[in-house]
Amino acid sequence: MKLAARKLSVSIGTVTVCRDLDLAIESGSCWAILGVNGVGKSTLLATLAGLRTPDAGTIAIDDLSLDELAPRDRARRLGLMTQEDSFHISDPETTALDVALLGRLPHLDWWRGESAHDLELAHTALAAVGLSDIATRRTTMLSGGERRRLALAALLAQEVPLCLLDEPTSHLDLHQQIAFMDLLIGWDGRTLVMTLHDVNLAARYCTHALLLFGDGGWCAGPVAEMLSAEVLTRLYRHPVIAVDTSAGIAYLPR
Amino acid sequence: MRPAALLPLLLLAACLLFALALATGTQGFVPAAAWQALTGAGGMEREVVLALRLPRALAAFGCGALLALAGALLQALLRNPLADPFVLGISGGAGTAMLLAMFIGLGGITLGLAGLAGAGLSLGVLLLLAWRGGLRPQRLLLAGVILSSAWGAVITLLLALAPDAPLRGMVFWLMGDLSGVEPDMALLPLLGALLALLAAWPLARGFDALAQGELSARALGVPVDRLRVVALALAAAITTLVVLVAGSIGFIGLVTPHLLRLAGLRRHRVLLPGCILGGGMLLLLADLAARALVAPLQLPVGAVTAALGAPVFLWLLARNQR
Numbered sequence: 001m002k003l004a005a006r007k008l009s010v011s012i013g014t015v016t017v018c019r020d021l022d023l024a025i026e027s028g029s030c031w032a033i034l035g036v037n038g039v040g041k042s043t044l045l046a047t048l049a050g051l052r053t054p055d056a057g058t059i060a061i062d063d064l065s066l067d068e069l070a071p072r073d074r075a076r077r078l079g080l081m082t083q084e085d086s087f088h089i090s091d092p093e094t095t096a097l098d099v100a101l102l103g104r105l106p107h108l109d110w111w112r113g114e115s116a117h118d119l120e121l122a123h124t125a126l127a128a129v130g131l132s133d134i135a136t137r138r139t140t141m142l143s144g145g146e147r148r149r150l151a152l153a154a155l156l157a158q159e160v161p162l163c164l165l166d167e168p169t170s171h172l173d174l175h176q177q178i179a180f181m182d183l184l185i186g187w188d189g190r191t192l193v194m195t196l197h198d199v200n201l202a203a204r205y206c207t208h209a210l211l212l213f214g215d216g217g218w219c220a221g222p223v224a225e226m227l228s229a230e231v232l233t234r235l236y237r238h239p240v241i242a243v244d245t246s247a248g249i250a251y252l253p254r
Numbered sequence: 255m256r257p258a259a260l261l262p263l264l265l266l267a268a269c270l271l272f273a274l275a276l277a278t279g280t281q282g283f284v285p286a287a288a289w290q291a292l293t294g295a296g297g298m299e300r301e302v303v304l305a306l307r308l309p310r311a312l313a314a315f316g317c318g319a320l321l322a323l324a325g326a327l328l329q330a331l332l333r334n335p336l337a338d339p340f341v342l343g344i345s346g347g348a349g350t351a352m353l354l355a356m357f358i359g360l361g362g363i364t365l366g367l368a369g370l371a372g373a374g375l376s377l378g379v380l381l382l383l384a385w386r387g388g389l390r391p392q393r394l395l396l397a398g399v400i401l402s403s404a405w406g407a408v409i410t411l412l413l414a415l416a417p418d419a420p421l422r423g424m425v426f427w428l429m430g431d432l433s434g435v436e437p438d439m440a441l442l443p444l445l446g447a448l449l450a451l452l453a454a455w456p457l458a459r460g461f462d463a464l465a466q467g468e469l470s471a472r473a474l475g476v477p478v479d480r481l482r483v484v485a486l487a488l489a490a491a492i493t494t495l496v497v498l499v500a501g502s503i504g505f506i507g508l509v510t511p512h513l514l515r516l517a518g519l520r521r522h523r524v525l526l527p528g529c530i531l532g533g534g535m536l537l538l539l540a541d542l543a544a545r546a547l548v549a550p551l552q553l554p555v556g557a558v559t560a561a562l563g564a565p566v567f568l569w570l571l572a573r574n575q576r
């Protein structure tokens with residue numbers, strides 16, 4: 001499934017996130033949205049998810065305008081993993097399985113209970129992120145990393161071809177970041193768009209990158225063309241060097 | 255056991271408790287007399303059971319159901335486990351207006367109309383403060399808390415200035431009291447609770463999703479704005495109805511949803527119907543205690559719910575900190 005933006009302008013408060021953004025996210029590709037803190041990465045992601053009205057421009061899924069899709073229809077095509085996960089505050093008795101099952105919500109009619117199939121999908125999703133053992137554990141008892149994986153399980157259970165993820169690797173330590181990204185990339189045929197803090201994860205896993213410069217300026221394209229020490233120096237407003245290592249090129253702050 | 259399997263058990267328990275309430279009076283627990291009264295025999299006893307205990311039991315159950323349902327809805331709307339039907343000041347507005355009406359010697363239907371006006375005024379102020387292109391829960395909660403304490407101040411003032419004659423009635427009513435329920439009003443709370451359940455139940459999964467955060471819920475296709483408006487409208491109507499019928503009965507709305515979640519009814523599809531049964535039972539039990547503990551004297555039921563509810567809530571809190 002393809003996601004396309006045309007002449008998209010987004011701003012939040014006094015920050016211009018992007019101006020006249022043209023983006024064609026092809027089916028099966030993996031995009032990273034990069035930029036400094038406060039540049040509006042999450043805002044752009046929410047806009048691409050159809051949850052925020054842009055100042056101008058259009059967004060379409062497979063040539064179908066996002067505005068014309070009913071929220072439920074949209075949620076069967078496109079899922080968003082947010083940075084917030086507050087279920088543990090407002091309802092301390094919620095279990096991990098409850099959260100994973102929420103992913104099935106767009107597929108359920110309100111008068112019908114979850115079927116055995118829905119339950120199976122939720123369990124499969126929990127197994128995929130390695131949380132099978134704690135399906136019945138209360139979410140208050142989960143660590144930050146487990147919560148991120150649980151949010152991913154809910155997204156898996158949602159069975160959407162288009163997945164938008166806001167900082168999917170935050171709260172994860174080094175080996176879990178790699179395991180998490182391996183898992184994401186392993187999903188067959190899904191189109192991924194994620195905001196990332198770690199440019200090296202983007203270089204290692206993503207096919208494309210969208211760079212936001214903070215003044216409304218942007219550039220987008222294949223990772224190999226987008227990422228260079230020179231461009232990243234401009235992007236992060238700090239000198240960045242490229243180091244050739246046995247694991248590929250690494251970008252380091254000077 | 256599946257959580258939904260708890261609901262028939264709760265229903266059974268509710269029926270048993272109802273029977274207990276009908277059979278318990280100033281003479282203690284006399285099931286045979288109550289049975290005779292219900293099946294047509296027995297003169298005086300029949301009068302007592304049908305005209306006094308039955309309406310009161312129905313009103314208690316209905317009000318408890320309403321309070322628990324409003325509590326669950328507000329906890330979901332405000333995403334705050336401390337929310338209860340009285341947190342938004344809607345009941346405070348209704349209560350203040352009704353006390354004012356009692357103060358100047360009004361009664362009957364005008365008392366009810368005054369309550370409605372007070373609740374409407376509170377709701378208007380809340381919307382004015384919390385509506386920013388949609389309902390903003392944080393603003394709503396803050397505005398509600400402030401509004402509640404403002405009404406509280408007015409109520410204290412009214413009590414301080416009230417002449418002795420209406421004072422006892424005012425205090426009883428303030429604490430929540432079911433002894434004055436009119437028999438022809440007795441079914442109203444239960445009917446209201448069932449209607450509110452019908453209106454809220456289709457949105458149940460949306461409330462589950464909302465606990466994850468607003469953005470997550472919207473990403474799952476949940477119409478968050480509509481959900482919030484419906485929850486607030488229902489909670490406001492419910493709270494007003496309870497205040498009109500029985501005054502301000504605390505703790506049922508706060509504690510019942512937590513107890514039910516603890517028992518396994520975590521998701522709103524089972525939690526909301528559970529609130530009807532659980533809240534109904536809790537208030538019926540509290541009212542039974544209110545009229546049986548120091549019989550033939552009667553306590554205001556609100557004093558009993560507070561005495562029972564506060565320790566229960568503290569226990570819940572202690573449990574969740576582990």
